[in-house]
Amino acid sequence: MYMDLRKHTEACQKCQGKRNLLASKRASIQTPSAEGPFQKVAMDFIGPLPTSLSGNSFALTVQDTFTKWPEVFTFSKAPGTGPTGEDVIEALMDMIARHGKIDEIITDNGSHFVNEAMREVTAKLLIKHTTTSPMHPQANGLIERFNRTLKDWMRPYLNKEQSNWDDAISLVLSAYRTTEHESTGFTPFKMLYGREAVHPSSTARLVARNAEPIDVKEAVEAIKEGLQAVHKKARETMSKKRQQAAEREKDLPAPRQFQEGDRVRIYNDQVPKGLSRKLASPWRTVGIVQEKKGPVTYKVRVCGDQKARTINVDRLKRAPPPEDEGAPPPEDGIDMKESDLKRDRRQTVFNQGAFLSPGQESVLKEFVLQEDPVPTARMQRASEATFDPIAHDPSLRDVQPDQRFERGDRYEVEQVIGKRTHRGKVQYKLKWRWYPLSHATWEDEENLTCTELVQEYENSENVPDLDEHASLFPALYSVVRVRHVKELNREHTVKVTRLDKEGIQLQYLEEPTRTKRLKKESLVGRKQTIPSASFLRNYQWERECDDPAAPAPSGGTA
Secondary structure (H helix, E strand, O other): OHHHHHHHHHHOHHHHHHOOOOHHHOOOOOOOOOOOOOOEEEEEEEOOOOOOOOOOOEEEEEEEOOOOOEEEEEEOOOOOOOOOHHHHHHHHHHHHHHHOOOOEEEEOOOOOOOOHHHHHHHHHOOOEEEEOOOOOHHHHHHHHHHHHHHHHHHHHHOOOOOOOHHHHHHHHHHHHHOOOOOOOOOOHHHHHHOOOOOOOOOOHHHHHHHOOOOOHHHHHHHHHHHHHHHHHHHHHHHHHHHHHHHHHOOOOOOOOOOOOOOEEEEOOOOOOOOOOOOOOOOOOEEEEEEEEOOOOEEEEEEOOOOOEEEEEHHHEEEOOOOOOOOOOOOOOOOOOOOHHHOOOOOOOOOOHHHOOOHHHHHHHHHHHHOOOOOOOHHHHHHHHHOOOHHHHOHHHHHOOOOOHHHHOOOOOEEEEEEEEEEOOEEEEEEEEOOOOHHHOEEEEHHHOOOHHHHHHHHOOOOOOOOOOOOOOOOOOOOEEEEEEOOEEEEEEEEEEEEEEOOEEEEEEOOOOOOOOOOOOOOOOOOEEEEOHHHHHHHEEEEEOOOOOOOOOOOOOOO
């Protein structure tokens, strides 16, 4: 029974959309390394910060991956604006002027880093520009950790208004550059200059003055040999640290592997405005793996979108299809791996005597599924009051909607109700707004722009239960939206108060949607009786979006 429950929860789309991965299953961080000073540098922006007395509101942090030498550039920006590619290029040229050519820069995917101006400059200067995978700052962990240290060390120097943060940067940089770095065993200052910095209280200058004069060539050779020794020792220390990290990760599970075409879920903690981040489903986005880009990165295309994105494996997990889409189990039993049959230490121990008998289970199933509901007085009255205009007058089936609906309509997708692969292409079946289910069509995925509706379908437990042969009239006492052929932009929310051989009676509940130029008398509370044939010819209707059983219409088009 435990394995049955496990298979059921793995196929449950709602469970998979909410359950997080265990921390022990996260992939190892790929740390950038270099063999010399300023071969690779990492960049990132901090801000917006409170506008300082100098007018600065953003800071660009830069750190060399070998010497750990940091630089900080401040920028003044108008409220509501941010840094641009020109700001990054200005800082990059300043770095090159003082430290020489840079072989590679590592940044995130912000528009201030990824733009046409940056591509042109890096191409001319032969600089490789590496971007981290989106929404995964751990990939640029060196500069992210420095940003944290920078902000922590600045706090004691800030005033009440935090308007002097740019004045405190020079003090923090001086302290950081002269502090021994754990990964190298040396200070960034010595890694870059081959000697330690001389402080005002240091006696190094006094000793140098009393020493005998030294030849310039000998001094250059001494500095060169000292730098080589420092860099060699630093490389050994960094290599040892990497080995220690690999040793710690040796006992962890191997990183998850995906194959081309695998169905996966993508972690996305961004939520629409008005919703709670704590209650949202972070794994609600479904995609298809296209290829493996690196040791821990994959190129994934979101279902309903043709653009592929590079995503870290920590933001991916398998998305088993719903139970009705999976392959049927073999007739001779369920095919299980031997490892799956081992009892997990977190498995709940059930009381075998507490299970239901077959008879009790059958009764409970009938009650839950409502296979034989007990008719109530209200259901009886509703059944007696049901009137089918088509059965009363079969000629209504031949009534065609006014052609002005076709000419003036912009087709909008209401719901995705099916999926298939046709001639090698993925297609989705679309239910169109204002049209019955019989008008639903199959459309190629590459032609769709309703990504949100596609994701809703991918996260659904099963195919929506819609009747393709539904009545051409709304049900009695139902709340629907209607529009007239002469006013396609005005949608009325109405309630069907009568449906008989005389026609259909509508009661207006809310003010209609309208343009600013239309100023008409309110219809709220009024009732209107429309002949059945006229209703089919001049009106279109759809279920009200506030109805829990009805999907909310979307502006997506195909």
